[in-house]
Amino acid sequence: MPTPSRDLNPVSPENLANRVPLYNELRQTDPVHWSDAMQAWVITRYDDMMAGCRDPRLTGDRSKFYERQVQALGPAAIEGFMRFARLQMTTLDGPEHVRVRRPAQTAFTAQALEIWRPAIRRITEELLAPLLPSGRMDLVADFSHLLPPIVIAEILGVPPADHQRFREWSVALGEFSSPAPGKDMREVAERANVATAELGNFLLTASEQRRRCPGKDALSHMILAGDEGKITPEEMLANATTVLVAGHLTTTDQISNSIYDLLTHPEQLRLLRENPRLMTSAVEEMLRFSPAVTTVFRVASETFQLRGRTIREGDLVCFFAGAANRDPEHFPDPDRFDITRDFSQQRIMTFSFGPHQCLGASLARMELEIAIELLIQHMPGLRLDPEQPPRRKSGNLLFHGFERMPLQW
Ligand code: HEM
Numbered sequence: 001m002p003t004p005s006r007d008l009n010p011v012s013p014e015n016l017a018n019r020v021p022l023y024n025e026l027r028q029t030d031p032v033h034w035s036d037a038m039q040a041w042v043i044t045r046y047d048d049m050m051a052g053c054r055d056p057r058l059t060g061d062r063s064k065f066y067e068r069q070v071q072a073l074g075p076a077a078i079e080g081f082m083r084f085a086r087l088q089m090t091t092l093d094g095p096e097h098v099r100v101r102r103p104a105q106t107a108f109t110a111q112a113l114e115i116w117r118p119a120i121r122r123i124t125e126e127l128l129a130p131l132l133p134s135g136r137m138d139l140v141a142d143f144s145h146l147l148p149p150i151v152i153a154e155i156l157g158v159p160p161a162d163h164q165r166f167r168e169w170s171v172a173l174g175e176f177s178s179p180a181p182g183k184d185m186r187e188v189a190e191r192a193n194v195a196t197a198e199l200g201n202f203l204l205t206a207s208e209q210r211r212r213c214p215g216k217d218a219l220s221h222m223i224l225a226g227d228e229g230k231i232t233p234e235e236m237l238a239n240a241t242t243v244l245v246a247g248h249l250t251t252t253d254q255i256s257n258s259i260y261d262l263l264t265h266p267e268q269l270r271l272l273r274e275n276p277r278l279m280t281s282a283v284e285e286m287l288r289f290s291p292a293v294t295t296v297f298r299v300a301s302e303t304f305q306l307r308g309r310t311i312r313e314g315d316l317v318c319f320f321a322g323a324a325n326r327d328p329e330h331f332p333d334p335d336r337f338d339i340t341r342d343f344s345q346q347r348i349m350t351f352s353f354g355p356h357q358c359l360g361a362s363l364a365r366m367e368l369e370i371a372i373e374l375l376i377q378h379m380p381g382l383r384l385d386p387e388q389p390p391r392r393k394s395g396n397l398l399f400h401g402f403e404r405m406p407l408q409w
Pocket of ligand 1 (some may be wrong): 101297355359360
């Protein structure tokens with residue numbers, strides 16, 4: 001193994017702040033890397049990620065690792081959260097996973113989502129309209145943090161009056177799944193427990209209403225599956241929660257990352273303004289270049305060899321999607337941001353691959369297309385605020401995004 005030329009700790013503040021040099025180093029020198037700091041394997045090559053994500057020797061059941069996160073507090077501290085977590089599609093494998101995922105999946109195919117396109121445009125326009133006269137905003141607080149939970153609430157059929165509460169529950173649950181360093185874990189766990197209970201009650205009431213008066217929303221799809229005996233009522237609630245949490249902070253971060261990449265590559269922004277038909281490949285390039293979710297987790301359910309390294313039963317395995325997306329074997333000149341890149345023969349790893357690949361990928365793409373189109377259309381001179389530089393989220397291995405991004409137009 002060649003000697004690495006830099007510190008290989010993926011969770012050091014320097015490497016978290018500037019990930020690409022680490023990705024390149026690991027991919028070249030140690031593509032199946034044991035990280036003492038993470039107590040996990042780190043996999044960085046595209047082909048290894050693609051194969052690993054559909055390898056039955058790797059399970060999605062991460063409950064042991066959630067438990068480890070709050071070990072000092074005792075299992076009772078996260079009882080409510082864990083009861084739900086064990087029923088969620090993210091932690092299940094094989095036929096059980098397929099059974100639980102299917103009812104939600106039917107509502108999130110690219111075709112099924114087309115009925116929501118006008119609503120997503122309307123929500124986006126409504127969020128942007130009051131911001132336009134001032135000529136400035138914080139993209140994160142004023143827009144990208146608001147759009148995704150409202151869109152999911154709409155698709156699940158949640159009335160506008162409840163959107164704010166919905167967003168708060170989502171933040172509390174997201175924080176527990178990937179806590180920022182330095183947070184008081186007791187408080188984070190308590191908030192996750194309370195959010196699980198409140199959201200559970202809310203969804204229960206909503207599903208009783210839906211049963212009386214079914215709609216075209218995703219919750220109605222899931223309730224129907226429940227009534228047909230395909231999933232239990234608890235599984236329905238747990239997985240409606242998964243959809244909410246999985247689709248909120250991810251898309252928030254992706255909108256911010258994408259706008260940042262466009263604004264810091266003005267020639268690409270100009271190209272997109274001149275050729276709106278490039279939007280599909282532009283969004284794919286933004287997802288490739290700065291993915292909001294940089295890491296996909298699995299646990300080894302048996303001992304096996306990978307590139308001469310022994311991965312033992314119970315080991316945590318982390319696939320770095322951000323590194324796979326910049327593998328030069330698959331993406332020529334990978335560090336170049338190019339909205340005309342051809343993706344017809346090559347899929348990105350941002351949404352993972354295999355049975356657990358992101359259920360909301362089509363929705364995320366649709367939201368990004370609409371948000372970027374309307375932002376650049378309504379804000380012709382859109383630029384970063386030169387007085388107040390954007391601030392990245394710090395210290396989070398899973399999510400990659402911005403805390404604030406002041407903009408002007
Ligand atoms: C740009 C935004 C998004 C990114 C980058 C993203 C990324 C991911 C990734 C990497 C996974 C893990 C897959 C694995 O473990 O192999 C995942 C799973 C998932 N995502 Fe997304 N996601 C996004 C938006 C959404 C949206 C809008 C929804 C809402 C429907 C959603 C729902 C889900 C669900 C339910 C899962 C679990 C799938 C399963 O375990 O079977 N995601 N996503």
